[in-house]
Amino acid sequence: MFIDLIAGARPNFMKIAPIIDAIKKEKEQGTDIDFRLVHTGQHYDKNMSGSFFEQLGIPAPDENLGAGGGTQAEQTAAIMTGYEKLLMEKPSNLCLVVGDVTSTMACAITAQKMHIPVAHVEAGIRSGDWKMPEEINRLATDAVTNYFFTTSDVANANLKKSGVEDERIFFVGNVMIDTLLKHRPRFQKPTVWDKVRLEEGNYIVMTLHRPSNVDEEETLKSLMDEIIVNTQELPLVFPVHPRTAKILKNLGISHERLHMIEPLGYLEFNYLVERSKAVITDSGGITEETTVMGIPCMTLRNSTERPETVDIGTNELLGVNPKAIQPALEKLFAGEWKKGEIPELWDGSTSGRIVKHLIQLLS
Template sequence: MLIDIIAGARPNFMKIAPIIASIRDAMEAGNDISFRLIHTGQHYDKKMSGDFFEQLGIPEPEINLGAGGGTQAEQTASIMVGYEKLLLENRSSLCLVVGDVTSTMACAITAQKLHVKVAHVEAGIRSGDWTMPEEINRMVTDSITNYFFTTTEIANESLRRTGVTDDRIFFVGNTMIDTLLKNRAKFIKPNIWTDLNLNEQKYIVMTLHRPANVDEEGKLKKLIHEIIDNSEDLPLIFPVHPRTAKMLEGLGISHDRLHMIEPLGYLEFNYLVERAKAVVTDSGGITEETTVMGIPCMTLRDNTERPETITIGTNELLGTDPRSIKPAMTKLFSGEWKKGAIPELWDGKTADRIVQHLLKIKA
């Protein structure tokens, strides 16, 4: 069985690394399974892509579709054209997509139209917010998926409500956490740690990239100033996403505690997260990592596709109103932030469970 593993953007890489390792183990054990890694080229900035392959031990992709930048429609079209050509020349047994980026949806559609079955890792998660491109990607992908690998029982219920039968749902856990636990002892101290003489629990990590937060200059400025004004005397470490960097160019935001730096590699970034007082973010994946590492997390979004990080973990959903930051910071600094726990099956063995199911599927 030849499986296409699709990777297109930074969030995918942490999810595919343990799957590749588990497939290799199954191959060495003599099982009829193999893979080819397909990089769609959706993210092509080295810090947003290349470093992850090196740090996580992901092999060089056999195929790079070179989709590059452009609008959502342009990227989708480019990925579909490239992947269709590949499948017509060399058909695979199964297309395995992960997460909710454009590449996930585009390759799932292309595979199904050529009668190649689709498996979706991280299936069933929903935010309910149709303004998010990722939500559309999730809904479309799950509507044409054959095999659903899920992170929580919440995702299972979401799929059942749409008519997916239990025999196609596989509750396996979270491959992001496989990667986190495998690499936790290998985290790398970034230069900013030494440059600023940082100390554990004595700084806050920030990430912002979603349109609702960064596309309006006035709102972005208010958010950052609220974080600065209510973070006591702690340094704020802000690895800036390329999308956000473009918006910040003309705003002239500066403060002696605000340190805007280039995007970090996976091992460097999580070194900072693991030792932070808290994380302020609008990312989804980071809320999962902070939950497992027990770090307080403030999410600047009005909804989340990962409710378990709130009901079980260390995350709180603040919304996108800058005024929500002050009470959350007050709660943090008063020592009243919840401790949280780790969701079921987020144990570092998810990829092994996925591969065992794939061996039985024989697509």
């Protein structure tokens, strides 16, 4: 059996890496299984792409579709055109996509139109917010998926509600946690640690990149002002997404406690998160990592596709009103933040379960 593994953007690489490891392990044990790693080129900046391949031990892509930048429609068209050409030259037995980025949706649709079955890792997660491009990607991908690998009972319920039969849903856990637990002993101290003399448990990590938070200058300024004013004397370490960097430059925001740095590699970023007092973010994936590492997390969004990080984990959904930041930080500094627990099957063995299911399905 010959499986295409699709990776296109930073969140994909963390999810693909352990699946590659699991396939290689099965192959070494004599199973007739092989893969082709297809990098769509959606993230083409080295900080957002290349370093992840090196740090996570991902082999060089077998194919790079070179989609590059542009609008979402332009990227989608480039990915679909490139992947269709690849499948025409050498079809695979299955297309495995992960997550909810443009590459996920584009390759799933292309494969299905070429009569190649699709497996979706992280299927069934929903935010209910159609203003998020990722939500459209999730809906479109799951609409053409054959086999659904899920992270939670909530995702299972979402799929069943949409009419997916039980026999096509496989509750396997969270593959991104496989990567986190495998590489946790290898986390690397970033240069900012010594440069600004950070101390464990005595600083806050920030990430912001959602269009609703960063595209409007007034909104971003209000969020930044509230965070700076209400974080007492703690340093704020802010690896800045390229989208956000352009807006911040126009605003001229600066503060002696605010340390805006380039995007970090996986090992360096999680070194910071693991040792922080808390994380303020609008990312979905980071809320999963903070839950497993037991770090308080504040999410500046009105909805989340990962409700288990709120219901079970260490995450709280603050919304997008800047005034919600102060009471959340007061709760943190008062030592009243919830401890949280780790959700079911977030145990580091998800990728092995996925590959076992694939072998049974394709045999």
